[in-house]
Every structure is written in C-alpha cells, then in structure tokens.
Amino acid sequence: MINTPKVSRRSFIVGSAAVGGGLALGLRLPPFGPAVVRAADGSPEINVWVVIRPDDTVVIRMARSEMGQGTITGLAQLVAEELECNWSKIVYEYPTPGESVKRKRAWGDFSTGGSRGIRTSHDYVRKGGAAARLMLVQAAANQWNVPVSECSTVNGVITHGPSKRKLSYGKVAEAAARLEAPKDVPLKDPKNWKVIGKAVPRLDTRDKVTGKQVYGFDLKLPGMLNAAIKESPVFGGKVKSYDAARVASMKGVRKVVQVGDTAVAVVADTWWQAKTALDQLPVVWDEGPSAKVQQSNINDMLKAGLDADQAFVGNQEGDAKKALAGAAKKVEAVYAYPWQNHVCMEPMNATARYTADKCEVWVPTQDGEASFAAVLAASGLPADKCEVYKINLGGGFGRRGAFQDYVTQAINIAKQMPGTPVKLLWSREEDMVQGRYHPIMQCKLVGGFDAANNLTGLHMRLSGQSILKEVRPAIVEQQKGRDPLTFQGVADSGEHSFGYNYPNLLIDHAMRQSHVPPGFWRGVNINQNAVFIECFMDELAEAAGKDPVEFRRQFMAKHPRNLAVLNAVADRIGWTRPAPAGVHRGVAQMKAFNSFVAAACELSVKDGNKVKIHRIVAATDPGYAVNPAQIERQVSGSFVYGLSALFMQECTVKGGRIVEENFNTYNSMRIAQMPKVESIIMPTGGAIWGGIGEPTICVAAPAVLNALFQATGKRIRSVPLKNHGFQLV
Amino acid sequence: MATASAVVNVPANPRRGEIIEIKALVRHAMETGFRRTQLGAVIPRDIIRQFVCLYNGVEIFRAELHPSIAANPLLTFTTVATESGTIEFRWTGDKGFSVVESARITVV
Amino acid sequence: MASRRHFLIAAGGLAGGMRLVSASGNAHATPDEMREAVRKVIGSSRVQSGRVKLDLPPLIDNGNSVSLSVAVESPMTPADHVKAIHVFTEKNPLPNVVSVYLGPRAGRANIATRVRIADTQTVTAIAEMSDGSFWSGSMSVVVTLSACLEDGLI
Numbered sequence: 007m008i009n010t011p012k013v014s015r016r017s018f019i020v021g022s023a024a025v026g027g028g029l030a031l032g033l034r035l036p037p038f039g040p041a042v043v044r045a046a047d048g049s050p051e052i053n054v055w056v057v058i059r060p061d062d063t064v065v066i067r068m069a070r071s072e073m074g075q076g077t078i079t080g081l082a083q084l085v086a087e088e089l090e091c092n093w094s095k096i097v098y099e100y101p102t103p104g105e106s107v108k109r110k111r112a113w114g115d116f117s118t119g120g121s122r123g124i125r126t127s128h129d130y131v132r133k134g135g136a137a138a139r140l141m142l143v144q145a146a147a148n149q150w151n152v153p154v155s156e157c158s159t160v161n162g163v164i165t166h167g168p169s170k171r172k173l174s175y176g177k178v179a180e181a182a183a184r185l186e187a188p189k190d191v192p193l194k195d196p197k198n199w200k201v202i203g204k205a206v207p208r209l210d211t212r213d214k215v216t217g218k219q220v221y222g223f224d225l226k227l228p229g230m231l232n233a234a235i236k237e238s239p240v241f242g243g244k245v246k247s248y249d250a251a252r253v254a255s256m257k258g259v260r261k262v263v264q265v266g267d268t269a270v271a272v273v274a275d276t277w278w279q280a281k282t283a284l285d286q287l288p289v290v291w292d293e294g295p296s297a298k299v300q301q302s303n304i305n306d307m308l309k310a311g312l313d314a315d316q317a318f319v320g321n322q323e324g325d326a327k328k329a330l331a332g333a334a335k336k337v338e339a340v341y342a343y344p345w346q347n348h349v350c351m352e353p354m355n356a357t358a359r360y361t362a363d364k365c366e367v368w369v370p371t372q373d374g375e376a377s378f379a380a381v382l383a384a385s386g387l388p389a390d391k392c393e394v395y396k397i398n399l400g401g402g403f404g405r406r407g408a409f410q411d412y413v414t415q416a417i418n419i420a421k422q423m424p425g426t427p428v429k430l431l432w433s434r435e436e437d438m439v440q441g442r443y444h445p446i447m448q449c450k451l452v453g454g455f456d457a458a459n460n461l462t463g464l465h466m467r468l469s470g471q472s473i474l475k476e477v478r479p480a481i482v483e484q485q486k487g488r489d490p491l492t493f494q495g496v497a498d499s500g501e502h503s504f505g506y507n508y509p510n511l512l513i514d515h516a517m518r519q520s521h522v523p524p525g526f527w528r529g530v531n532i533n534q535n536a537v538f539i540e541c542f543m544d545e546l547a548e549a550a551g552k553d554p555v556e557f558r559r560q561f562m563a564k565h566p567r568n569l570a571v572l573n574a575v576a577d578r579i580g581w582t583r584p585a586p587a588g589v590h591r592g593v594a595q596m597k598a599f600n601s602f603v604a605a606a607c608e609l610s611v612k613d614g615n616k617v618k619i620h621r622i623v624a625a626t627d628p629g630y631a632v633n634p635a636q637i638e639r640q641v642s643g644s645f646v647y648g649l650s651a652l653f654m655q656e657c658t659v660k661g662g663r664i665v666e667e668n669f670n671t672y673n674s675m676r677i678a679q680m681p682k683v684e685s686i687i688m689p690t691g692g693a694i695w696g697g698i699g700e701p702t703i704c705v706a707a708p709a710v711l712n713a714l715f716q717a718t719g720k721r722i723r724s725v726p727l728k729n730h731g732f733q734l735v
Numbered sequence: 736m737a738t739a740s741a742v743v744n745v746p747a748n749p750r751r752g753e754i755i756e757i758k759a760l761v762r763h764a765m766e767t768g769f770r771r772t773q774l775g776a777v778i779p780r781d782i783i784r785q786f787v788c789l790y791n792g793v794e795i796f797r798a799e800l801h802p803s804i805a806a807n808p809l810l811t812f813t814t815v816a817t818e819s820g821t822i823e824f825r826w827t828g829d830k831g832f833s834v835v836e837s838a839r840i841t842v843v
Numbered sequence: 844m845a846s847r848r849h850f851l852i853a854a855g856g857l858a859g860g861m862r863l864v865s866a867s868g869n870a871h872a873t874p875d876e877m878r879e880a881v882r883k884v885i886g887s888s889r890v891q892s893g894r895v896k897l898d899l900p901p902l903i904d905n906g907n908s909v910s911l912s913v914a915v916e917s918p919m920t921p922a923d924h925v926k927a928i929h930v931f932t933e934k935n936p937l938p939n940v941v942s943v944y945l946g947p948r949a950g951r952a953n954i955a956t957r958v959r960i961a962d963t964q965t966v967t968a969i970a971e972m973s974d975g976s977f978w979s980g981s982m983s984v985v986v987t988l989s990a991c992l993e994d995g996l997i
Contacts, residue, residue, distance in 0.1 A: 107901050117987065316774050376987040379904035386910075389901050408988055410904055475773065478988055480906065480961040483936070484871045487771030517773040754950030767959075769936045795948045803932060803940040803959050805908040811955040814948055 042183045045099075050183035052141055054112040055085055055134030057099075058179035062162055064091045066098050069106070069113035070123040071372050072210055073402035074643075075699045076636040077123035079208040083632050084128050087201040088135035088194060091175060092162040098209055103378035104393040117373040119407040119526060121599040121697020124632055128695055133191045140188045145181035146173045196630070196691065205635030210398065222355045222370040222397045223431065230357070230427040231260055233419050234280035236289065237269035237440050240662035241521045243293040244268055253283040262287065265418045273419060277431055296521040297662040304446065304520055304659060305342075311469030311516030312340065312450040319514045320468075320493030321504055326512035329463030333454025337549045339542055341451070342724040343470075343534035344656035345664075346444035346527055347672065352400025353437040354412040358420035359427040360385060365392050365417060370399035372407035380410035384417035403647070404526035408477060409442045438672060439664040442525025443657055445471035449538040453546045461546060461561075463510035466539065468492060472517045473524040473531075489517065494598060495535040495704065501600040501696075502532065505568035506543075506561035522659060528647055532598045532704040537725065540594035540708035544715065554712065555581055555593055567627055567690060568595055571604035574625040574686050579606035589620060592712025594705040601696030602627040605705035607681070611717040616735045617727070619649070619681035622706065628696035631689045637698050638685040644703035645683055650674040652707040653727045653734045679734045741836040743824050749816035751842050757788065757796075760809045761826050761834055767802035783808055783828035790840075791820035800828075816842045871961065872938045877931050880938035881969060884929050885977050890969060895980030897930075897968040899960075903986045906960035911940075915952035915970045915978070919945075925952035927971040934964035962986055 043051040049059040057065040066085050072078040078098050086093055106113050114130060115122075139159060146164040147154045156167050162175045196202070213219040238244060248270050250262035258279030265271050270289055274280035311317075330336060356369040356377075365385035371377040377394045385392060399406060416430040432440070447470030454463045472489035475482045482489050492515045494502040504513075527533070547557035555576045562569045572595040576582075585591055588610045595604035608621040624641050631637055654673040658665045666672040707725065714732075715721055722730055744758040761783065768780025780802065788796040795814045808826075824836040881890070894916040903909055917925045924947045930940040943954050952970065960966070967981040 103902070111985070318775065373987055375902050375985065376904050379900065379902035379987050382900040382902060383904060383909075388898075472773070479770070480871075483769045483771065487773075487775040519773050767936065790948070793948075795946070797944040799942045801937055801939045801941060803935045803937065805957040805959050807957075809955075809957050810943075811912075811953075812943070812945075812949065813951045813953055815950040817948070 042180075050179050052138040052179065052182050053134055053187060054101075054109070055131060056089060056138040058142075058175050058182075060176045060179070062092065062095050062174045062176035064089065064096050064162070064175070066096055067101050067113060068098050069101065069116045069374070070127065071116070071118040071374070071396060071399060071402070073118065073370075073372060073399035073406070075123070075640060076208055076633065077118060077699075078210065079206070080124045080632040080636060081127065081131055082209055083201050083204070083206060084124070084132050085135035087199055088132045089139050090159040090161070093201060093206060095162060096209065100374070100396045102393055102395060103374040104389065106375070107378070107389050116375040117407055118402070119372050119404055121601075121699040121701060123699070125600065125629075125695035125697050128630075128632075129193075132193050136191045136193055137188055138182070140191065141182040141185045142175050142178055144185055145178040149173070149178065149181065202630075202632050203634065205633060208636065219398060221352055221400045222357065222368060223352045223400060225357050225368055225397070225429060227357065227359075227368075227427040227429075230429055231273050231275065231423070232277040232280050233271045233273045233416075233428050233430045234277060234284045235265060235269055235271040235415060235419075235430060235432065236284055236436060237265075238291050238293065239439055239664075240291065240293040240297045241523060242296045243291050243662075245270055246290040246292040248290070249288040253287045256283045256286070259283045261423060263419055263422045265415050269415065271415070271419050271430070273423065273428060277429070281433060293662060299521060299659055299662045301658045301660065307518050308342075308446065308448040308469045311518045312448060312467055314469070314516045317467060317514035317516045318488035318492075319512070320488075320490070321496055321498040321513040322511055323508065324463070324510035326463040326465045326510040329510035330452055330454040330465060333462055334457045335455040335459075335549065337453045337455075337545055339451050339545055339721070339723055341449045341538045341541065343447045343449075343537060344444075344658070344725065345446045345522060346651055346655050347438055347441040347657055347666070348401070348403040348405040348525075348527055349438070349672065349674065350399070350401030350403060350405055353434055354405070354432040354440075355430060356413045356416035357427055357429040358413070358416040359425070360417060360420040361424050362387075363391060365420075366395065367393070367413055367416065368395045368397060369413055369416075370397045370402075370406060371410070371413075372399065372402045372404075376407060376410050377413050380413040381417060384414045385421070403528040404530070405442060408526060411440075434669075435667045438657075438667045441657070441664070442523050444527035444533065445473055445524040445531070446520065446522075447471065447534045449534070451538060451542040453542070453549070455550065459550045461508060461550065464508050464512070466496065466513040466542075468513070468515040468538075470518055471520055471522075471524050472515075473526065475517065475519060476524055487517075489515070492531055493535070494531040495596045496539060502598050505565045505595060505597050506558070507564055508561060521662065522664070528644070529598070529700045529703040532596060532701070533648070533651070533707070536594060536596045536704035537708050537711065540596070540705070541711050541721075541723070544592070544712045545721065558595070565597075567602040568597055568604075570688065570690070571595055571602045571625040571627050574688060575604045575606035575623045578623045578625075578684065578686060579608060579621070581606065590713045590716035592709045592714070592716065594708035594712065596701070596704050598701035598704060599697035599699075600629065600694050601698065601701040603701045603705050605709040607706070607709040607713050609710065609713045609717065611714070612735075614718070615731045616733050617653075617714070618735050619710065621684070622681050622709070623684045623686065624702060624705070625686040625688060626698070626702055627688050627690050628698055629689055629692055630695050631687050634687050637687050640698050641685045641702045642683045644700070645706045646675060646680060648703040648706040649680075649710065649734070652710060652725055653732065656726050656729070675734060740834050741824065741826070743822075743836050743838050745822055745838040745840055746816075747839075748841050748843050751816060751818075753816045754813050755816050756811060756813050757822070758809065758811050759786065759788065759824050759836075760807060762807050763826075763828070763832070765800075765802065765804055765806045765808060769802070781829045783826050783832060785827050786810060787825045788812070788814075789823040789825070790814060791818065816840065818842055871936050872932065872934060874933045877933040877938040877967070880931055881929075881967070884942075884969065884971070888975070888977050890977040890979045892979055894978040895928075895968050895970050897966060897980040897982045899966060899982050899984050901982075901984060903960055903984055904988070906962075906986050908957045909960050909984075910955065911958045911966070912953070912955035913968045913970075913980075917952045917970075917972070919947050919949055919952060921947045922973070924949075924973045925970050926973055928952070928954060929969045929971070930958075931967045931969070932960070932964060933967075934962045935959065936961065940966075960984060960986060
C-alpha cells in the first residue's frame with residue numbers, strides 16, 4: 007500500500023507567475039476619461055496585445071494555448087518582430103476568457119487546434135505589435151517635439167537620429183497608452199524579418215525544466231479537496247445505483263456524489279484516498295444496448311460499407327466506375343485503421359470552485375473560450391460571474407479543445423460542495439477508456455490500368471466513422487449528411503486538397519457510426535488517408551512496373567509544392583542511389599492544414615520482424631517558418647506520436663467498452679527506438695500560411711509501411727504493426 | 736405534478752395578485768427535419784408545434800414552436816395569481832401529438 | 844457526368860462564405876431569410892431597438908440546448924402590454940425560433956426556454972406591443988466549435 011505522498015516540490019499554491027501570469031491580469035477599466043487600461047500591477051496597455059512595464063519588460067498577451075507545440079513562442083516572435091522590442095525582456099500572459107467576453111472578444115479566437123495557432127492569427131497579432139510600436143514612437147516624438155520620420159526603433163529603444171536622443175519603451179509607455187490607435191498599420195516585408203524565422207529559445211522551456219511550471223495536475227489551492235471519478239465504462243450507459251455508505255467512512259473521504267446521469271465520484275482530502283475509495287465503491291450500471299457491441303461487429307459493419315451502394319462523394323473527376331469497368335488490369339486492396347487514444351501524459355483534469363455568486367475553473371485547455379462556454383452551461387451563472395484560468399497543458403493533441411467533459415464534471419461536483427475548490431483528476435485508466443477516439447476506418451482502393459500499363463482510374467471507398475456527425479452535426483446537416491472532414495488530405499479543394507490528378511477519380515465515404523465517441527486526434531483524418539493512398543500508390547507503382555517516386559511524379563504536374571517536398575526527401579535520402587545492404591526505403595507525401603509534407607525512411611528488418619528505422623528525412627513547406635528550430639522539434643515530435651501509433655497503438659471494444667486501459671496494452675515508443683529525423687524546412691512564401699502541429703504526422707507511417715514492403719515482400723494493410731508481429735527496435 | 740411525458744411547476748399557494756412563475760416541460764425529441772441518417776436519408780420533421788396554458792379555462796399564454804426549440808421543450812412564463820382553480824397545459828404537434836397536464840392552484 | 848467540383852463552382856465558389864443549397868432547397872438560413880421572416884411578422888411597420896432584453900450565454904460549446912430568456916419593459920396593463928414576442932436566428936436552418944403570445948394577465952413580459960444554436964450568429968427578439976409598435980433586442984453568440992474548422996467548410 008503506497009503511503010499518501012508528501013506534497014511534492016512541484017505542487018505550488020497558485021501564484022500568478024507559476025500559472026503563466028494569467029491571474030495577474032486584474033483589469034482595471036477606467037469609468038471615464040482617457041481609455042488607458044491597466045494590468046494588475048498598474049502597467050499600461052499600449053493595446054490589447056502589448057503591456058509595457060516601467061522596467062521595459064514587454065508583456066505579450068496570448069489567446070492561444072501552449073501544449074508543448076511552441077505556439078506561444080511563435081506568437082511572441084510575430085509580435086516582437088513588429089514591435090521591435092528586446093526579446094530577452096519578453097514575458098507572456100493569458101487574458102482570461104471572461105475578460106475577453108467583457109471586452110467583446112478583443113483577443114479573437116482562443117482555440118488552439120487544427121494547426122491554426124500561428125497561421126490564423128499571424129496577421130492580427132503582427133498588426134498588434136506594429137500598432138504598439140507606432141504609438142510608442144509617436145509618444146517619444148511628441149516628447150521630443152520632433153517628426154516621427156526622424157525616429158527609429160531597435161531592441162525596445164527609440165532613437166531620434168539627428169539629435170541621438172534615446173528613450174526606452176518603458177519610459178514612454180504611459181504616454182503611448184493615451185494615444186489613439188493608428189488606423190493604418192503597415193507590416194514589415196518578410197525579407198526584413200529579424201526575429202521571425204530565427205530559432206530563438208522558447209519562452210516556456212526554463213520553467214518546465216526547473217519544475218517551476220505548474221500543470222493542472224499539480225495545482226493546489228487553499229482548502230482544496232480532490233476528486234476521483236468513474237463514468238459508465240460502456241459509452242451511453244447510466245448510473246443505476248451506488249452504495250455510498252460502503253466507502254463514506256474510509257480515510258479522508260468527504261463525499262460520494264453522482265455526476266450527471268453517467269458517473270460517480272468520490273471527494274476526499276487527497277486524490278489517492280478518493281481513488282482508493284472509488285475503487286471500492288459498489289456501482290450498478292445500466293449499461294444500455296451498447297454493452298453487446300464487440301470489435302468484430304464493428305469490423306464487419308465497416309467491411310460491409312466498402313461495397314455499399316450509397317456513399318457520400320468527397321472528390322471526383324471523370325467517371326471512375328466506368329474507367330475501372332473497362333480496365334485491362336485492376337489492382338485492389340483493403341486497408342484498415344483503428345481507434346486510437348490521445349494519451350496525453352497529463353490525464354484529464356479540471357479544478358472548480360462554485361458558489362451562487364461565482365464559478366471559477368482552473369484547467370489545461372486548448373480553447374479557453376470552449377472551457378468558458380462549458381462553465382456557463384454547467385454553472386447556470388451569467389458570464390460576469392464565471393471565469394476560466396488557463397494552465398499550460400501536459401499534452402493536448404486534440405483531446406482538450408472541442409471536448410470539455412472534465413470541466414463539466416468538475417463543476418457538477420463543485421456545485422455539490424459550494425465554496426470548496428475541488429480538483430478533479432482522472433486516473434490513467436479513466437483517461438484511456440473515456441477518450442474521444444481517432445475514428446475507425448477501413449478503405450477499399452481499386453486502380454485500373456489500360457493495356458499499356460497507364461493508370462486510367464482510381465476509386466477510393468472509405469467506410470467508417472464520421473467525427474463531425476457526432477461533434478458538429480450542424481455541418482453535416484448543411485452538407486446533406488456528408489462529413490467533409492473525412493476527406494482531409496484527399497479533398498477536392500481547400501487546405502487538405504489532394505496532391506494527385508488522375509484521368510478518372512472517385513473518393514467516397516460510406517458513413518458507419520458507432521457508440522464509441524470520436525474526436526480530433528492529432529492530424530484528424532489525414533493519418534488514415536495518408537496510409538490508404540500513399541501505400542496504395544506504391545501498390546499501383548509495383549503493378550505498373552515503375553519506381554514509386556517516378557510513378558507519383560506522373561500525377562503531380564499540377565501540384566508543384568507537393569512535388570517539391572517529395573523530391574526534397576527523395577533527393578536527401580539518396581533515392582536514386584543504391585541503399586546499403588539490408589536497408590530499404592519508402593516515401594509518402596500529402597498536403598494538410600495548408601502545408602506540404604513528405605517523408606522518406608530507411609529501415610532494416612532482422613529475424614523477419616524486428617524493425618530498425620535508421621533514418622527519416624522529412625520535408626515541410628508551411629509557406630512561412632516562424633521558428634525553424636521549433637518546426638524541427640514539432641516534426642520529430644509528430645513522428646514520435648505517429649510511429650508509436652503505427653507500431654503499438656489501437657483501442658478495441660469488448661462488451662461495449664474500451665479494452666486498453668494503460669500503457670501495458672497501449673504502449674508508446676522509447677528514446678532508444680526513435681530514429682534520427684533530418685528535417686528540411688522549405689517555406690515557399692505566398693498568401694497562405696500553413697500549419698505545423700499536425701500535417702507532418704501523417705507521412706511517417708506510410709513511408710515506413712512502404713519501406714517494410716521492400717524489406718519483406720509483404721503488404722501490410724492494417725495498423726498497428728504489433729498485430730503483425732513487428733517490433734520496433 | 737407529472738405524467739411520464741410532462742412536468743409542470745406552479746407555486747401551490749400564492750397570494751392574490753402575486754405574479755407567479757410557471758414552468759412547463761414536456762418530453763419530446765423535437766426532430767428538426769434537417770437531420771440525416773448515416774446513409775443520407777432525411778429524418779422527417781416531428782416537432783411540437785403549439786403550447787397553450789389555460790387558467791380556469793382562459794388562455795393566459797400561448798407559444799408556437801419551431802425546430803430551433805431544443806429537445807424536451809421547456810417554457811417558463813408568468814401570470815398573475817387571480818383566483819383558485821386549475822391551470823391546464825396543452826401541447827400539440829406533428830403526428831397527432833397531444834399531451835394535457837394540469838395543476839391545482841390555491842390563491843390565499 | 845458533371846463532376847461535383849463543377850456543381851460547387853456553379854453554386855458560387857469554394858472559398859469561405861459558400862452556401863450549399865440542397866436539391867430540396869433547404870439551405871441553412873441567412874440574414875436575408877431572417878429579414879424576410881421578420882417582415883412577415885411586422886408587415887410594413889418599423890422596428891425600434893430597445894425595451895427588449897434578450898439573454899443567451901455569449902459563448903456556447905454545445906449548441907444542442909442553450910438557455911434563452913427575453914424580458915420586455917412593459918407595465919403589462921390592459922392599455923399597455925406586450926402582445927407577443929418573436930425570436931429569430933440568422934444561421935439556424937430556419938429563421939423562426941418561437942413566438943409567444945402574452946397579455947395583461949402575464950403580469951410581466953418575461954419568458955425563457957431552451958433553443959438550438961447551429962453556429963456563431965446574432966439572435967434577435969421582437970416584441971409586439973398592444974399599441975401596434977414593435978421593439979427589438981439582439982445578442983451575438985459565439986459557438987466555440989465553429990472556429991475549429993477551416994473557413995468554407997460551412
């Protein structure tokens with residue numbers, strides 16, 4: 007029996023600095039007069055994006071969330087570039103969603119997902135920095151009584167050229183804050199960037215490494231109690247009864263509560279006490295009809311969809327069915343991709359305090375506004391009585407944006423103990439079985455060739471789960487039942503448009519839903535679509551007797567950016583030169599989230615099943631590269647995630663519930679298994695900025711699968727590879 | 736007072752002339768007519784169209800509902816407690832849906 | 844066979860702001876359709892802004908069941924009262940949400956219900972007074988999940 011652990015060095019009473027500064031932001035809005043808005047320490051806002059302290063510290067406001075992807079550093083670079091402040095004097099701070107609502111959403115969108123953090127905010131945050139700079143310069147020029155044109159800014163200091171007088175930003179902040187915001191805010195030409203495009207050190211690394219960063223998991227508030235929860239293991243089931251009396255007098259137990267219709271929780275002095283009591287709490291579930299669902303039922307249902315008459319069309323050219331019917335030779339394959347869990351290292355948690363006058367939640371969230379919306383709904387209180395304090399996340403990956411179920415649960419519990427802060431923390435097991443899973447999908451691909459071995463048509467039939475039908479049904483209704491997101495990476499237009507043109511093409515989706523709740527797993531639908539199409543392209547190349555890269559090029563004349571990243575990895579891996587003995591190669595490419603990505607890998611196989619990946623080369627064209635070092639890390643990190651999924655990860659259903667409850671059955675790779683990744687970052691500019699967090703993840707798996715075929719002669723058409731006996735060594 | 740399909744809430748003993756709040760909830764899916772099955776077929780509209788509240792036979796509140804009203808429609812409204820008697824709640828809708836509920840009110 | 848791409852281009856482009864109109868004509872509503880629905884209620888009368896307080900949560904996570912309340916300033920006497928309150932949306936599939944009919948016996952013109960909100964939009968309530976005048980109040984709400992997806996998806 008493990009003793010109750012002492013409060014660890016990493017648990018801190020909530021303090022403003024430790025929680026990312028958001029709590030320091032007690033806005034004092036003036037009732038009348040000059041509209042100077044001040045931060046809690048009295049420092050003036052130049053505008054909503056920039057606060058400057060008398061000691062020249064620049065506080066940059068962030069609406070997006072930091073979950074290890076480095077977005078806040080990138081956003082700070084964007085602001086700092088235009089602001090021309092001293093990078094070493096920058097700190098960041100999270101305005102709260104409540105403050106944002108009060109100020110009519112002055113900070114715009116809080117959501118951090120879809121690889122959007124930089125690409126959908128870069129223009130307005132840059133404008134925020136540029137406007138602040140203009141105001142600071144104007145204030146200095148006013149003080150010196152000189153024209154603005156004679157002033158320049160470098161590293162947070164304004165200099166008047168002719169007289170060489172200098173003023174630091176901190177000295178003119180008060181005056182600048184009283185000026186009207188400029189209407190015309192020109193941005194720098196990218197060729198003049200000094201901070202954007204540089205591998206500046208991240209703003210959050212030091213706190214993480216020194217243990218100063220507080221995660222939601224670590225949070226301690228005065229008077230706080232801890233809650234452990236169990237929701238119906240069969241999705242859709244309800245609580246029928248529970249026997250609180252059996253655990254009520256266990257050590258530390260304060261209360262046993264039902265949470266909504268579907269869960270029970272124990273609140274205790276420590277989390278371990280709560281968890282221990284919860285494990286012994288007798289609960290009778292009304293499991294509902296889904297308790298009968300087995301994995302084989304799901305697999306059979308998806309398989310039947312591969313040949314169903316009805317399907318939603320996602321992309322088409324010409325008449326693929328006719329072309330295939332008249333083909334001289336056909337190649338057909340069926341692929342499968344499983345449910346997968348996000349497995350954030352930090353399990354789901356939220357801390358809530360509720361009274362009739364105020365409801366506050368501290369939570370690691372990818373979307374502060376979505377958390378706030380959940381607080382409004384669950385508390386029943388008006389917006390001015392609610393607040394959310396964002397905490398940096400120990401992993402998000404899409405689990406903590408659209409889904410705020412843990413916030414709703416925490417408030418539900420807190421409402422049953424008004425005035426007491428309650429920290430709800432899920433166990434790893436609860437996190438594994440109450441996920442929002444990568445959708446399950448099968449795919450049948452058929453390619454047709456003419457007598458001269460030219461590809462004449464392709465039909466890609468997807469059969470499986472739609473995310474949006476469950477999560478955003480309004481969109482599916484507007485599209486007459488179709489889920490457009492299913493076609494990411496193979497779509498007919500937009501940020502995930504297909505990178506090949508065929509004479510005849512049909513990509514369609516037989517929607518097959520399940521009681522298992524789907525969610526946005528990093529990459530969303532590109533993971534399976536990249537495996538399906540990029541592995542099948544290799545199968546087609548083999549049937550045509552062509553080299554896989556050569557074969558692809560034929561269809562990419564209209565996709566120069568796709569071609570460029572493919573050529574870059576092929577070139578770097580040495581595609582046209584022989585590989586060392588026993589080493590085999592594979593490639594894959596895709597466009598996703600408006601970025602173009604490709605990967606090539608070299609691997610060898612020992613004893614028929616021990617796979618050693620020697621090398622991966624990845625090329626990324628995101629349009630613009632704000633922090634190349636960070637992109638390199640994101641690319642590598644996405645391969646950790648993607649290759650772990652490829653080799654080791656699937657969630658299966660038995661008796662309506664998820665089987666895999668912990669890392670013994672749902673593993674993740676270790677450092678020794680991780681191959682070296684050479685990252686080619688090749689931004690080609692243009693009007694559209696691409697994302698980084700997700701696109702890169704999708705090309706690792708197909709590149710490895712394609713190389714595996716070269717190594718073994720066997721086509722692997724379902725993942726994870728452990729199911730085929732393969733080990734990553 | 737409640738049947739399987741409706742729950743209504745009326746203060747039992749209000750003072751004469753007091754403005755009281757009445758809540759009326761009925762169980763109904765309010766199928767919008769815009770949803771589709773996973774095979775693309777439209778699920779036909781099936782909603783509650785009208786709600787009427789009568790106080791000793793006199794209409795005191797009426798509502799016309801459209802598909803944007805959430806499932807299990809809840810309506811909260813007020814009336815002046817004028818006299819003792821019966822408050823009757825009537826919901827009607829598609830496919831001949833008809834539910835009637837009532838509550839006694841004793842005005843002191 | 845015309846490809847789907849051609850159909851969509853004919854329907855007005857693939858960039859943001861595209862409206863997909865189904866074969867049965869059931870597009871999701873637009874501000875124009877809302878204006879038309881309002882016009883059906885008010886006829887040729889003018890609507891004045893004021894006296895009507897419409898309340899919904901400013902941020903919405905799940906648009907399936909959202910609390911909505913309307914309070915109209917009115918003495919609710921036989922001579923001067925709210926006859927009806929009509930609620931409209933600009934982006935739900937249909938512009939009408941609910942119409943309620945009151946009278947002096949209401950005592951107060953305060954109603955509440957739960958509604959579906961399909962997307963970030965402005966919701967409007969119009970009160971019809973016993974003297975034939977119309978007053979309106981509106982509220983903008985943000986559905987946080989709508990930001991989750993690329994422009995042009997809806």
